[in-house]
Amino acid sequence: MADVGFLLGLEPKKAIEFLQNKKVAAGKLNQASMIDSATARAISIANLSSLEMTKDIYQSLAEAQAKGIAFGQWKRDLVAHFAKKGWVAGHDKKISRGIDGTILADPKTGELFGTPRRLETIFRTNMQQAFAAQNYQALRDNADERPYWQYSAVNDDRTRPSHGAMDGLIYRFDDPFWSVFYPPNGFNCRCTVIALADRDIERDKLFVSDGEDNLVEHERPLKQGTEKTTAFKLPDGRLAVTDRGFDYNVGKMSYRPNLDNYPETLAHAFAKREMSGGEFRFEVARLEKDMEQIKQRLNLSGKLNEDQMITVRNQLRKEYKFAAGVFSQAIKKQLKSDTATVWISDDTLVKQLNSRLGQEFGFDEYGVLPDVIYSPDKVVKGNRENHFEFLKEINGNRYVAVIKNLNNEIFLQSFRIVESKKWRKLFGSN
Structure with a gap:
């Protein structure tokens, strides 16, 4: 698992508020609204419709963020919590007789969550989103001093080609590009944003783009049918899109x-x-x-x-x-x-x-x-x-x-x- 220790150091107030709000929002939703609601997409967990389990997961994430709890301990505590509620439905011997082989299910509906292996993706994704919300607040609060934002990809062998293609692009903080492509732009996305001042642009002779002209409607193919999303047209004509469910600015949801x-x-x-x-x-x-x-x-x-x-x-x-x-x-x-x-x-x-x-x-x-x-x-x-x-x-x-x-x-x-x-x-x- 990638190191997420940088997210769990000092108590980041905005990140904790973001996770807490996701728990509260999960409690307000109902099954019908989860089908299409953009809010539901933001707070739901892939392939999990149990609102009670979703709330418990986000509650535990907020506590982990506040107390600096590492992933391994968070997973053990959460599985123990689910066991007390009767949500352990057995073990998958093919995986392990230990905690990773635990099969979790909602006893009220019989809905299968799977094994704690899925918790790693949930943990990393939500901590990334919480960090992004906190970072977005800081960048916007300093937008009068540093109004230009640069997309920064890690550019190693794990970087998605579409994310790497956007590396170095610069837009004003209020450009519509950031409404869709403010990172994270997918599961385990490690991209970040760098804030620049006028003097940085002038000194390094950087080019500030206008993203509105390059944002186009796109039909994302699914296993069955398609769905509409917003794509970014790269200079070579290719289209960059986020992972499904990431085509919005998560930081804006908690921006104050x-x-x-x-x-x-x-x-x-x-x-x-x-x-x-x-x-x-x-x-x-x-x-x-x-x-x-x-x-x-x-x-x-x-x-x-x-x-x-x-x-x-x-x-x-x-x-x-x-x-x-x-x-x-x-x-x-x-x-x-x-x-x-x-x-x-x-x-x-x-x-x-x-x-x-x-x-x-x-x-x-x-x-x-x-x-x-x-x-x-x-x-x-x-x-x-x-x-x-x-x-x-x-x-x-x-x-x-x-x-x-x-x-x-x-x-x-x-x-x-x-x-x-x-x-x-x-x-x-x-």
Whole structure:
């Protein structure tokens, strides 16, 4: 087994939170939602649908990460835990009479997990993902100083050719390339990301690419049929794809930039770039495509009702969010908020795509959202608790952003253009 000791040294808070969140998410899923949900793909274990066993595995992984427990001890402790719960179904003598020959199965369903040999891949993959989530947070927090990221493959005889082909490629931190190909990009992937500053680019005469033009839809062949994924078109025309289930940025699922640590003008500028950047555009477009595919599969069309939306949203959520804006100090004081960052989640984006269907409301409208939040013409208390409506007229359009202020966290609920009559009513004028 490869050395994973570098993951189990000092207590890495973000990595532990990531593993703990996977355990919590597993508890919230149900069997039906695990079929298609992007969240389920992120937290599920290959060929294992037992939610109880999945939760226990992630709980033990989080404890191993926090306590610095090595793989061998983690495996012995976990198998002993399963034995106490009655999940040991016998031994495979062909493998060993010892722990590696233990056959694990869910006693409630009879579902066979296999032997602890599988635990090595689970351990390494999840520790890699936890490290990636922690590293992504650190890289994003330093993006103002080092905004360029370089893909780095190990380039030995174990490196996948597609990963080696991407070695050395450089993109801005918010390039859509990283939405798909931020490592790990497969089981036991050892690729990493190196952050570079402007001076590094100038000194070494490095080339910064634009990944959006090279991201293409691809039909991944399966044992039965195909599935759609996103591929990267290499300079020689070949297509690089991730392993199945790895075509998303695992770090983004736990990313929490704290814009309160920045001067408010810089934080506002960050949000404006976030809402008009290529990564956000790519994710909105991907959500829209995925949403249409699910609607077609369910024989749905047009604007969805509440029950239909719940069904579609459960299959689309990826648990990531973008910084949609930041409160000015004046607004923060007015609303008695402890924080200033306003988030827009993937779940809100799904609702936006449905409610704005048929309206002249495209991606470019989100580019003004940070201005609506930062310097509104007026803030009106909403009809629901902790809800506020931010009003601002920009270039002849009258925008309303509905904000839910939970004090320690703030979320955008909806964003729209309103007609003159509604606008006058909101302002309290005739």
